Amino acid sequence: MTRITCKKLSKRYGKGPIALDNVDLSLDTTGVFALIGRNGAGKTTLVRILSTTLFPTSGDAKIDGVDVVGEADEIRKRIAVLPQEARPIPWMTPRELITSYLMWRGVGYKNAGKKASEALDLLGITKFGDTMHSHMSGGTKRKVLVATVIASGADIIFLDEPTTGLDPISRGEMWDLLAKLKKGRFIFLTTHYLEEAEALADRIGVLDEGKLLAIGSLSELRRKTGYPYSVKILQKADHIKIKLGRVIRGRDGNLQVFTTKKGADELSRRLISNGIKFATNPVSLEDIFYFFVKKKVDEGGEETGGGEWQGA
Numbered sequence: 001m002t003r004i005t006c007k008k009l010s011k012r013y014g015k016g017p018i019a020l021d022n023v024d025l026s027l028d029t030t031g032v033f034a035l036i037g038r039n040g041a042g043k044t045t046l047v048r049i050l051s052t053t054l055f056p057t058s059g060d061a062k063i064d065g066v067d068v069v070g071e072a073d074e075i076r077k078r079i080a081v082l083p084q085e086a087r088p089i090p091w092m093t094p095r096e097l098i099t100s101y102l103m104w105r106g107v108g109y110k111n112a113g114k115k116a117s118e119a120l121d122l123l124g125i126t127k128f129g130d131t132m133h134s135h136m137s138g139g140t141k142r143k144v145l146v147a148t149v150i151a152s153g154a155d156i157i158f159l160d161e162p163t164t165g166l167d168p169i170s171r172g173e174m175w176d177l178l179a180k181l182k183k184g185r186f187i188f189l190t191t192h193y194l195e196e197a198e199a200l201a202d203r204i205g206v207l208d209e210g211k212l213l214a215i216g217s218l219s220e221l222r223r224k225t226g227y228p229y230s231v232k233i234l235q236k237a238d239h240i241k242i243k244l245g246r247v248i249r250g251r252d253g254n255l256q257v258f259t260t261k262k263g264a265d266e267l268s269r270r271l272i273s274n275g276i277k278f279a280t281n282p283v284s285l286e287d288i289f290y291f292f293v294k295k296k297v298d299e300g301g302e303e304t305g306g307g308e309w310q311g312a
């Protein structure tokens with residue numbers, strides 16, 4: 001069954017630039033769908049529209065066939081959302097937070113308490129259940145928030161950048177937890193950590209400047225680039241001609257060539273005979289992201305030339 005569909009979904013805030021631009025999307029996965037994109041790409045805007053806290057400017061969206069605008073109350077029963085800016089109230093304990101959240105959703109007090117205990121257990125934070133949030137690390141607080149939405153038992157869970165700002169160890173712990181939690185659930189995750197999407201997602205969407213540029217599993221995205229191999233040239237090599245593939249210049253000024261297996265083999269041989277250092281690999285999600293986004297990705301990054309280099 002199709003769980004989420006968007007048709008020509010667009011959003012413009014007031015007279016500002018377009019934040020979401022004609023997004024067509026159809027998702028029928030269980031597991032994790034990861035929406036990746038830079039800051040300002042439109043990820044939160046899409047999550048807010050799907051979770052009924054923001055009206056689209058045009059187009060429509062449905063969850064399990066239910067319209068997110070026309071039947072928002074029905075949608076709210078089926079979903080649980082961890083917004084990007086959510087932080088647990090400092091003077092509450094996780095047990096109090098989860099219990100009150102569930103009661104606010106309509107669960108009775110006794111049942112809410114039981115579900116809170118189960119969620120704390122599932123997230124491995126039972127020992128913090130009665131500690132005030134103000135005494136916890138950032139990583140534990142984030143686990144409390146995830147426990148809260150999981151406790152809802154909702155069919156679809158939205159997690160908007162759940163690991164942004166965490167230290168690398170806490171982020172790794174969160175990935176392990178999400179890998180466990182995704183079984184039998186549908187999690188709509190947004191992130192700008194590409195390793196996070198690579199590690200967790202069954203399907204990945206690439207969003208940039210409000211446009212959904214590509215969608216698929218990691219291997220489908222790799223195929224969609226048409227160039228499943230990357231050759232990173234690790235020193236200045238402007239005299240080497242690239243015969244097949246697409247070239248981008250990295251922040252370090254060195255070239256990276258997206259190419260076919262044959263192209264990678266041929267280029268590798270020439271680089272070896274010229275004594276030039278290089279690294280060749282199947283393209284990573286990071287490579288794929290750069291490939292689709294195809295523009296200044298960071299200060300100084302640029303694409304060389306106009307796309308394809310054939311015998312240049």
Ligand SMILES: Nc1ncnc2c1ncn2[C@@H]1O[C@H](COP(=O)(O)OP(=O)(O)O)[C@@H](O)[C@H]1O
Binds near residue numbers: 042043
């Ligand atoms: N409440 C708002 N009012 C005006 N512009 C907004 C608002 N929220 C987001 N935007 C703009 O919409 C675009 C997409 O933002 P957002 O959806 O927050 O992206 P992301 O979550 O990918 O970082 C950005 O250009 C942002 O500045």
Ligand SMILES: [Mg+2]
Binds near residue numbers: 044045161
């Ligand atoms: Mg955001």
